[in-house]
Amino acid sequence: MPSIVVEDASIEFLVYKYQKVSFKEYIVRGLFRKSLNPPVKIRALSRINFTAQEGERIGVIGHNGAGKSTLLKMLAGIYPPTQGRCHVEGRICSLFDITLGFEPEASGWENIVYRSYLQGETPATLRDKIEAIAAFSELGEFLSLPVRNYSAGMRMRLAFSIATAANPEILLIDEVLAVGDMAFQQKARARMRELMSASRLMVLVSHDLNTIRETCNRVLWLRRGEIVMAGPSESVIEAYTQAMAERAHAQPARAA
Secondary structure, eight states: OOEEEEEEEEEEEEEOOOOOOOOOHHHHHHTSSOOSSSSEEEEEEEEEEEEEETTTTEEEESSTSSSHHHHHHTTTTTSSEEEEEEESSSSSEESSTTTTTTOSSBBBBHHHHHHHHHHHHHHHHHHHHHHHHHHHHHHHHGGBBGGSSSSSSHHHHHHHHHTTTSSSSSSEEEOHHEEEEEEEHHHHHHOOOOOOOHHEEEEEEOHHHHHHHHOSSEEEEETTTTTEEEEHHHHHHHHHHHHHHHHHSOOOOOOO
C-alpha cells in the first residue's frame, strides 16, 4: 500500500558565496584567512511532519522559495533529509525537471528506452508501451535522429510522453507542464488527468489555487521551509489567500 511518512525532516544546503576564487585573491588574501570562500548553511526545509495514505491527493502551496520543490525532491529521494526521516512506500513517478538526463548523442528511440528503464520499466513492460510513447510524442521520423538536434519543445514533448507512460502508485508533480503547441497541450492535459486518476497517492505543487482546490483533498502551506498550516483544501487555501491579501495591503503603495 503506497504511503508517505515524514517525521521532523529538515534539509540544509552548503552554499558558497563565490563560485570561483582567483589566483590573485588567493595570494593577496589567502595568506591572512583560513578560508577565502567559507560555506553558508541554508535551511531549505525545517522540521517537516506529515503523513499521506492511499487515495489522498495532497496539494503544496506557498510563495517562491518556500521549499515546495525541495519537499517534492525529498519525497522522490533526490534530496535525503539532513535531519529526521522521510519514508516513501510505493512506485514513484516524478514529473519535474523531466527534460534533464537525456543522452544528446542518442536517438529519440534510444532515449525512450533509457529513461523508461530509469522509471522502473523492464524490457518486458516497455515492449507494450514503446510504440504508444512514440505515437503520443508526435515526433515521427525525428525519433531516429540524435536528441541534440531537437528543439526545446521537441525535447519537452518526448520527455512528457515517456514520463507519463508510467503506471505510478505515487505521483509527484511540480507545477502544470506547458508542452508543445495548443493541440499537444490539450492532449497533455488529458493525459495528466488520466495519470492523476490512476495514481493511488498524489502530491501536487502549484501556484494555481483553483487547480489545487479542484484536485486535492488536503493542502500543506509552506513558508520559509516550514509548514504554516495543513488540513482540508478549502480551509488552508482560504487562510493562505487571506494572508496574501493582508501582506499585499501592508506593503506601501507604489508611487504612481
